[in-house]
Every structure is written in C-alpha cells, then in structure tokens.
Amino acid sequence: MTTFPVERLAGVFVEVADTLVADFDVVDFLHLITARAAELVPDSAVGLMLADHQGRLRFMGASTEATRLLELFQVQNDQGPCLDCFRTGVGVVNADLHDDDTPWPQFAPRAVEAGFRSVHAVPLKLRSEVIGALNVFGRQPTRLEPADAHIVQALADVATIGLMQERAIRRSEVLAEQLQTALNSRIVVEQAKGALAQMHGVSVDDAFDLLRSHARSTGTRLSDVARRVVTDPDGVRGLSRP
Amino acid sequence: MGNPVADILREVRSEELPSDADPSTRSLRRLCQVATRLVGAQGVAVNVVATDGAPQLVAASDGVERPLDGLQQITGDGPGSEAFGTSRPVLVPDLDELDPARWPGYVAAARANGIHAVFAIPLQVGAVRLGSLELYRSAAGGLSADELTNAFSLADAAVTLLLDEHFPVEGAVTGPPASLPYRAEIFHAQGMVMMQLGVSLHEAMLRLRAHAFVNDADLADVARQVVNHQLRLDRPDDEGGSYDGPVKREGGR
Numbered sequence: 001m002t003t004f005p006v007e008r009l010a011g012v013f014v015e016v017a018d019t020l021v022a023d024f025d026v027v028d029f030l031h032l033i034t035a036r037a038a039e040l041v042p043d044s045a046v047g048l049m050l051a052d053h054q055g056r057l058r059f060m061g062a063s064t065e066a067t068r069l070l071e072l073f074q075v076q077n078d079q080g081p082c083l084d085c086f087r088t089g090v091g092v093v094n095a096d097l098h099d100d101d102t103p104w105p106q107f108a109p110r111a112v113e114a115g116f117r118s119v120h121a122v123p124l125k126l127r128s129e130v131i132g133a134l135n136v137f138g139r140q141p142t143r144l145e146p147a148d149a150h151i152v153q154a155l156a157d158v159a160t161i162g163l164m165q166e167r168a169i170r171r172s173e174v175l176a177e178q179l180q181t182a183l184n185s186r187i188v189v190e191q192a193k194g195a196l197a198q199m200h201g202v203s204v205d206d207a208f209d210l211l212r213s214h215a216r217s218t219g220t221r222l223s224d225v226a227r228r229v230v231t232d233p234d235g236v237r238g239l240s241r242p
Numbered sequence: 243m244g245n246p247v248a249d250i251l252r253e254v255r256s257e258e259l260p261s262d263a264d265p266s267t268r269s270l271r272r273l274c275q276v277a278t279r280l281v282g283a284q285g286v287a288v289n290v291v292a293t294d295g296a297p298q299l300v301a302a303s304d305g306v307e308r309p310l311d312g313l314q315q316i317t318g319d320g321p322g323s324e325a326f327g328t329s330r331p332v333l334v335p336d337l338d339e340l341d342p343a344r345w346p347g348y349v350a351a352a353r354a355n356g357i358h359a360v361f362a363i364p365l366q367v368g369a370v371r372l373g374s375l376e377l378y379r380s381a382a383g384g385l386s387a388d389e390l391t392n393a394f395s396l397a398d399a400a401v402t403l404l405l406d407e408h409f410p411v412e413g414a415v416t417g418p419p420a421s422l423p424y425r426a427e428i429f430h431a432q433g434m435v436m437m438q439l440g441v442s443l444h445e446a447m448l449r450l451r452a453h454a455f456v457n458d459a460d461l462a463d464v465a466r467q468v469v470n471h472q473l474r475l476d477r478p479d480d481e482g483g484s485y486d487g488p489v490k491r492e493g494g495r
Contacts, residue, residue, distance in 0.1 A: 053394035054246055058424055070426050176390050177331045184329060187368030190426050191443060194433025194469070204430045204469065230369040230433060230443045 002147040004040045009151065012036045016158050020165050025221040026182045027189050028212070030061040033159045034134070037152060038063030043139040045116075047073050048159060049082050050124070050132035052183055053176060057086060057132065060186050065193075065205045068114045072107070073135070080107040081121035085133040091122040093149045096141070117141045122153045124160045131160065131179060185223045192226035195233060214239045246395040250276060251402065269403045270301035273396065278303045280392040281385060283377040285357075288365070288400055289322045290373035297326050297373045306378065320348040322374040325362035329371065331393075332362045336382035358382040363397040365404065368429060370444045372404050405451065431465035435475055449475055 002009065016036065019029050030048050038046040047062035047069060059073045076082040081092040081104070095102075097117055102108040111119060118138040123130045134156040136144075144152070163178055189211065196207035211229070214236070215222040229236050250273070257272035270288050277286040285306035289297035321332040324345075334340060337349055337358055352360065359379040365372040375397045377385075385393060428450070436446035450468070453475055454461040467473035 052424075053391045054398075056424070059426065074425065174333075176387070176394070177333060180394055181330050184364075184366060184368060187424075187429050190429035191368045191370075191433040191436075194430035194435075195437050195443075196433070197430065198434040198437035227369050230436065233437065 001145075002151055003145055004148060004151060009040065012040065012155075013158070016155075016162075020162055023221070024162075025185075025215075025223050026163060027061065027185050027226075028215065028222040029162050030159055030182075031063075031212075031222075033155055033162070034061050034063045037134065037136065037155050040151065040155075041136050041138065041144065041148070042142065045069055045137045045139075047135045047137075048124075048132065048156075049073055049076070049086075049135065050163075050179055050183060051086060051130070053180065057082060058183055058186070060132070060182065065208045069137070072111055072114060072137070075107050075110060076135075078106065079104045081119050082133040082135045085121035085123050086130055089123050089125060089128075089130045091120070091149065091153060093120050093146075094143045095119045111137065115139055118143070120144055120149065120152065122149070122156045124156050124163075126160055126164065126175060129175070131163070131175070134159065185226075188223060188230065189226045192229035195229050196239070199233065199239075210239060246392070247398045247402070250280070250395055250399040254399065254403070266407075267301040269407055270400065271303070273400055273403060274301055274303035274306075277375070277377065277393075277396045278305070280396060281361075281377050281389045282379070283361075284380045285378040287322070287376045287378075288373060289326070289376065290365075290404065291326065291371060297322060300373075319345045321345070321360050321362035322376045325364045325374045326371060329364050329366055331364065333385070333390075334360050335384035338382065352378075356380050359384075361385060361393060363393055365397055365401050367401060367447065368432075368443075370432075370447055372401060372444075375400050405448070425462050425465070427469050428462060428465040431468040434468055438474060 016032065019032060034046040034048050038044050045063050045066075048060045049057040050060045052058050057073070057077055059070060062069055062073075072080075073082070081095055084103070085092050095118060097108045097111050097119055099108070114137075116137040116139055118141060120136040120138070121133050124132040124134065134152065136152060138144075163182060164175070189208070192211060193204045193207040196202070196210050197204045200207070200210065202210065211222060211225055214220070215225045218225070225236070225239075229239070253276050254269060254272045257275055274286040274288060277283065283303075285303055287302040287306050288300055290300045291297050321334060325332040337352055337360065340349060342349065357378045357380065359382050361377040361379075363375045363377075365374055375393070377393060431450055432443055432446045435441075435450055436443045439446065439449070441449070450464060451461060453459070454464045457464075464473065468475070
C-alpha cells in the first residue's frame with residue numbers, strides 16, 4: 001500500500017494526463033513530472049535525464065532548478081544512480097548516500113554536501129530501450145516503500161509516453177528524432193534563462209520561474225517563449241518579474 | 243563507450259581530397275565524404291545560413307547534383323530548409339510517399355536526379371541555428387538505428403567544424419574540441435553575454451569561445467565566471483574591432 005496521499009495521487013495523474021493535449025511543450029511537461037514526483041515523495045528533489053545519440057545523459061528538467069542539483073546530474077555521466085539505472089534498465093531504490101560502501105565514491109559525497117541522505121533512480125523505458133532516468137533525492141533517511149517506488153516508476157513511464165506523444169509515432173526512427181528535438185529545446189530554455197537573468201538581475205534559477213509564469217499567463221509554449229527571449233529580446237521586455 | 247563525434251572528426255582530418263578543393267570548406271567537404279560511408283548515402287551536403295537568413299550549400303560530397311540545391315535556394319522549400327526552419331530533423335525515407343504539395347518543386351527535381359530518400363538534420367546549438375546536413379539516397383528506405391545515430395553524430399561534428407572554421411575566432415589555433423560540451427552554465431553564459439553586449443546569441447556564443455581560446459581557458463570555466471559575475475566580456479568596440487561577421491582565420495590548422 002502506498003504511503004502517498006491517495007487523493008493527491010489521483011490528482012497528479014489527472015493533471016499530467018491533462019497536459020498531454022495537442023501541441024504541448026515537452027520541456028514544460030517533463031518539468032511538471034519532476035515537480036509532482038517531488039511533492040509525492042516527502043522532502044525530496046527530483047530530476048530527469050535523457051540520453052543523447054552518443055549515450056550521454058543530459059539534464060532535461062528538475063523540480064527545482066537549483067544549481068547544486070544540476071551539478072549532481074552532471075556528475076552522473078561518470079558515475080551515479082542515474083547512470084547505473086540507464087545502463088542496466090533496472091531501478092535503484094533506497095540507496096543510502098552515507099553508506100561507506102557506496103558504489104559511487106565521487107557522486108555520494110557531493111550529494112551529501114548538497115543536503116541529501118538517500119537517492120533513487122527509475123528508468124524511462126520504451127519497450128526494451130532505455131532512453132533516460134528519473135532521479136529522486138531524499139533529504140531524510142526515510143525509505144521508499146515498494147508501492148511508492150512503483151508510483152515513481154509510473155510517473156517515469158508517463159514521462160516516456162509524453163515524449164512519444166508529442167508527435168505521432170509511426171516509425172522507430174521518430175524516437176531518436178524526438179529525443180534530439182527535446183534535448184535541443186532544453187538548451188534553448190537554458191540560453192533564455194541566462195538572457196533573462198541578465199535582463200532582470202535575477203538568478204538563473206529564478207529566471208526559469210519567470211519563463212514559466214510568462215508562458216502560463218500568455219498561453220504560450222515554454223519553448224516558444226524561451227526562443228523569443230533569445231531571438232527577439234526587445235519583444236519580451238515586458239516579461240516582468242514575478 | 244567511445245566518443246563517436248571525436249572519431250568522426252579524426253576521420254575527417256585524415257580524409258583525402260582533390261587538391262582543387264576550396265580551402266575554406268575543405269573540412270566540411272571531407273565530412274560529407276565521410277558521411278556517405280557512415281550513413282550509406284549516395285550524396286551528402288551541408289547548408290549554412292547566410293547573413294540574409296537563407297541556408298546555402300557550402301559543401302557537398304561527390305555525387306551531389308548542384309542544380310538540386312540551387313533549386314532549393316530559389317524555391318526556399320525542401321527538407322534542408324524545413325529542418326533548419328523547424329529545428330527538427332526531417333526524415334523522408336520515400337519521396338514517392340510524400341504529399342506532393344509539401345515541396346512541389348523540390349520533389350520533381352530530386353526524382354530527376356535519381357534521389358528517392360532524403361534526410362535532413364538541423365545544425366544548431368539551442369536557439370543558434372547554423373544550417374542543415376542533408377543526406378540523399380538513390381533507393382527508398384529508412385535509416386537504420388545505427389545510421390540515424392551516425393547522422394546525429396555527423397551533425398554534431400559539422401557544428402563543431404562550423405564553429406571552429408567557418409565562423410572562426412581570432413587567435414584560435416587549437417584543433418576542434420572532441421565534442422560540444424553540454425553544460426547548463428555554458429548556455430546560461432551565452433544568454434547573459436547576449437544581453438550584456440546587445441549582440442545576437444550566435445555572436446555571444448562565438449565571443450565566449452573566442453575568450454576561452456585566447457586565454458587558453460576551459461569554456462566551462464569561462465562560462466561559470468560569467469554566470470557568477472566574476473567576468474564580463476568587453477564590448478566589441480572596446481577591442482578596437484567590430485564583430486559583425488565570420489572572421490577570416492589565417493594559418494590555422
């Protein structure tokens with residue numbers, strides 16, 4: 001039996017499904033998945049990585065855009081639960097970051113330094129192919145129950161479905177095309193975060209919230225707002241601080 | 243796991259070309275030759291966006307009929323233009339199955355040139371769009387998973403070559419980096435420099451790379467300093483030269 005509040009759980013899956021309408025934004029959608037996963041797992045931060053064509057894991061979204069969290073994802077191209085999960089296709093649940101015998105001697109101390117005690121990773125899988133991983137960092141030593149881990153996996157599955165949904169999938173090559181496009185969209189968002197941070201004198205983390213609230217209030221896709229910020233900054237001068 | 247982009251760049255450097263090849267696009271032309279083998283294509287072309295915004299053919303493998311690309315420049319439609327315009331790969335495994343209204347002029351010209359499948363990959367770094375890589379096949383059929391992976395790696399290699407050679411930075415004497423670094427702070431710094439200097443994102447990217455090259459610094463370190471407000475790049479005017487176009491590099495390898 002899951003320890004997550006059942007009403008909240010139902011709400012999360014309805015909200016996520018509701019996002020999968022025509023022309024939704026994949027960067028925004030994956031951010032939503034991580035934000036909701038972080039709400040379900042008490043006192044946690046959640047991030048999602050996708051593999052590029054070279055098999056390198058690249059950051060796609062997180063419940064908080066805090067720089068230290070991003071660094072933890074970066075480290076994982078060398079070692080870490082996300083990388084293990086991506087390579088094996090098997091989830092990592094309830095890994096203790098304080099464990100002396102940690103399989104990730106470089107990653108674990110940095111995660112502890114960032115305030116985390118435990119870590120979990122579940123794969124994003126399409127049929128037999130692993131395309132990325134969802135990473136949950138816990139600030140408390142509490143353990144994830146097996147039923148809770150299944151729900152986190154279900155959210156990762158929905159993320160995969162969303163990635164495939166953005167455009168109708170008829171051929172296997174569309175998967176690679178889709179990943180490629182999603183990864184580039186994320187870069188556009190990062191570039192726009194930098195431009196907005198400079199424009200408004202805010203941190204790049206806060207710049208992401210600015211982008212999102214502007215996209216929401218104007219009914220524009222997050223990636224489209226981001227692209228406008230970096231191609232026509234004068235056109236979005238009105239994009240105000242929250 | 244190896245680094246396919248670095249492998250491609252190594253192979254590109256060892257590829258032999260006829261001596262009459264235009265030196266400014268020699269590497270891209272080698273890349274196109276290498277690409278024909280890696281993706282099983284009869285022709286490969288690289289289109290690069292010119293200052294007026296339209297992609298133009300700058301390099302091609304043997305076997306690419308130039309009139310076809312000439313036509314594409316005139317009509318403005320075709321897979322390369324679409325990949326460039328939409329920032330998405332455009333994969334057409336069978337031109338015969340294509341809606342004839344999609345690229346009316348292009349399809350007829352492609353068929354006349356014996357092309358039955360075409361694949362175009364955008365050459366881009368986020369919102370910085372440089373051009374497109376086009377792969378032509380004389381027989382209909384999709385790319386295999388390996389061929390598609392190779393096509394994306396070739397596009398990465400082409401972006402690296404474009405940044406280092408087609409839009410070179412002054413003073414850059416090192417060989418191309420093994421592959422493009424994907425670190426969030428590099429992209430943040432590009433956006434910040436763009437606003438600081440009032441230049442395009444493309445130019446901001448070139449200026450960051452130039453600063454790293456000139457100071458023999460790691461691009462990620464330079465980017466981190468910019469993001470942490472420890473470094474602010476000078477305005478182009480302050481350096482006594484404008485930065486309004488590709489800079490000719492001399493004597494570079």
